[in-house]
Amino acid sequence: MNIKVPLKIVIVLCFTGLTSNASAQDTLQISLADFIQRGLDNSGQVDYERQKVDLAENTIDEARAQRFLPKFELNTQHGTVPGVKSNNPNLPKDEYYLDPNLENDWENWAIFTRAEVSAIQPIFAWGALTNAVEAAKAGAEAAQYEFQSKKTGLHIRLYELYYSYILSQEVNRLVLEAQDKIDEIEKQIDEKVDEKDSDIDQSDVYKFQVFKSEFAMRAGEVQENIEYIRNVWNYVLQSGPETVYTPTDQFLDPVSNKIETLDYYKSQALERRAELKGIEAGIDAAEHGIKATRAQNLPMLFLGITGSYANTPNRPRQDNPFIINNTNYASGGFGIGIRQNLDFFSAKTDIEKRQIQYKQAKFLKNAAVDGIMLEISDRYKNANISEVKVDKTDEALVTSKKWLRQEQLDYDFGIGETKDLIDAMQKELELRLQLKQRIFEFNKDMAELYISAGLPVTSLQTAN
Incomplete structure (x- = not known):
C-alpha cells in the first residue's frame, strides 16, 4: 500500500506569524474561494508585488507634475x-553711490537677507509631456497586469493546498475502514488457529x-501528513x-466541468491572460516613449519667471x-524663451534605444504567445x-x-485461502487510495489548464 499526499504547496508562499494549538477551539468551514482570498490577503509576496504597482502609479503623478x-x-x-x-555730510543716503570715497562702517553691523525665486512653465513642447x-499610464497598466499574473500563480498553489486537506481526510477515512477489515480478518484467523482440526497454513x-505491521506504519504516515497539512492551513x-x-x-470528487476543445482554451488565453495584456500595455508605453523622446529633441517654448529681494x-x-x-x-521679471537640445548625436541614440x-x-x-500555446497544449494533454x-x-x-x-x-465457507483474501483486500484498498489520488491529480490538472487559459479556478465545480 503506497499512500502519497502532495505537500509541495507553500514553498513560494511568504506569510508571517505562526499558530498554536489550544484546548478549546471553534471549528469553522471555509469555501475554496474564501480560502484563496484569505491566503492572498495574508501573503507577504502579494504585498511585495503590490508595491510595484504603487511605484508605477507614482510615476504617473511624477510625469503629470512635469506639465505645470x-x-x-x-x-x-x-x-x-x-x-x-x-x-x-551733505550727501543723501540714497545717493551714496556717488561718493567715490564711501567706506564700510565696521562699528555698525546688521542682518543681511536675500531671497530669489525662479520658475519655468512649458507652453509648447510638441507633445513630449x-x-x-x-x-x-501604460507602464502602470502593465505593472497591474503583472501583479494579477503573480496572484494567479498563487491561486493554483492555494487550490492544491485546499484539496490536499480534503484528500488527507479521505485517506484517513479509508485507513480507518481498512483497519476494521483487518481486525475482522485477524479475529477470523485467530479462531481458525484455535481450532484443532484447522488446516490453516x-x-x-x-x-x-507482516501486512498488518506494514499497514500500521502507513497509517502513522497518514496521521503525520494530516497534522502537517493542518499546520500549513x-x-x-x-x-x-x-x-x-x-x-x-x-469528499474529494472529480470536477464536473467538461474538458472543452484545445482551440477553446487557446482562444480564451489570448483574450484573458494577464501576461499578454501586460505586454500589450508595455508596447503602448514603448510607443509613447518614442514619441516623447523625439519631441524632447525639438525646440520647447516656455515662460520664465524670476524675482529677487534683498534687505x-x-x-x-x-x-x-x-x-x-x-x-x-527688489527686482522681478518674466519672459518667453526657447530651449533646444544641441546634443544631436545623443538625441539620435536615445531615439534608437526607444525603438x-x-x-x-x-x-x-x-x-x-508561443509559450502560452505550448503550455496549454501540455496541460490539456x-x-x-x-x-x-x-x-x-x-x-x-x-x-x-x-x-x-x-x-x-x-473464506467464510471454509473453501478460501487466507493469502487470497489478504491479496484481494490489499488490492481493493490500494485502488481506493489510488482513485482518490488520481481524482486529486485530475482536479489539479484541470485547475492548471484553467489557469493557463486565463480562467478562474473557482469556476471549477465538483460533482457532489
Whole structure:
C-alpha cells in the first residue's frame, strides 16, 4: 500500500506569524474561494508585488507634475554685513553711490537677507509631456497586469493546498475502514488457529502479521501528513489558537466541468491572460516613449519667471534703477524663451534605444504567445490523461470489490485461502487510495489548464 499526499504547496508562499494549538477551539468551514482570498490577503509576496504597482502609479503623478511649473525654486541667503558711511555730510543716503570715497562702517553691523525665486512653465513642447504621461499610464497598466499574473500563480498553489486537506481526510477515512477489515480478518484467523482440526497454513498467518505491521506504519504516515497539512492551513489562514478551519467540501470528487476543445482554451488565453495584456500595455508605453523622446529633441517654448529681494537695515536702498545695491534691492521679471537640445548625436541614440525597446516588446509578445500555446497544449494533454486514469481506476476498483467480496464468501465457507483474501483486500484498498489520488491529480490538472487559459479556478465545480 503506497499512500502519497502532495505537500509541495507553500514553498513560494511568504506569510508571517505562526499558530498554536489550544484546548478549546471553534471549528469553522471555509469555501475554496474564501480560502484563496484569505491566503492572498495574508501573503507577504502579494504585498511585495503590490508595491510595484504603487511605484508605477507614482510615476504617473511624477510625469503629470512635469506639465505645470516643472522648475519652481526658492533660494535664500543670510548673514551679517557692516554698514556704510560717507565723509560728505551733505550727501543723501540714497545717493551714496556717488561718493567715490564711501567706506564700510565696521562699528555698525546688521542682518543681511536675500531671497530669489525662479520658475519655468512649458507652453509648447510638441507633445513630449503628454506622451510622457501616456507612457507612464501604460507602464502602470502593465505593472497591474503583472501583479494579477503573480496572484494567479498563487491561486493554483492555494487550490492544491485546499484539496490536499480534503484528500488527507479521505485517506484517513479509508485507513480507518481498512483497519476494521483487518481486525475482522485477524479475529477470523485467530479462531481458525484455535481450532484443532484447522488446516490453516502458518505461513499465511505470518504474511498477515507482516501486512498488518506494514499497514500500521502507513497509517502513522497518514496521521503525520494530516497534522502537517493542518499546520500549513493555520499558517496560511493566520487563524488564532481558538479557531480551526476545515473545507466546506468533505469528499474529494472529480470536477464536473467538461474538458472543452484545445482551440477553446487557446482562444480564451489570448483574450484573458494577464501576461499578454501586460505586454500589450508595455508596447503602448514603448510607443509613447518614442514619441516623447523625439519631441524632447525639438525646440520647447516656455515662460520664465524670476524675482529677487534683498534687505539689510543698516545699508540704504538706492532708488536709481541703473544702480543695484546687492544688499538692499527688489527686482522681478518674466519672459518667453526657447530651449533646444544641441546634443544631436545623443538625441539620435536615445531615439534608437526607444525603438529597440519597442521592437523588443513586440517580439516578447510573440514569444509569450508561443509559450502560452505550448503550455496549454501540455496541460490539456495532462488533463485528458488524468481523466482517463480516473475512469480506468474506478473500473478496476469495481472489479476489485467483486473480487474481495468473492474471497470473503469463500473464506467464510471454509473453501478460501487466507493469502487470497489478504491479496484481494490489499488490492481493493490500494485502488481506493489510488482513485482518490488520481481524482486529486485530475482536479489539479484541470485547475492548471484553467489557469493557463486565463480562467478562474473557482469556476471549477465538483460533482457532489
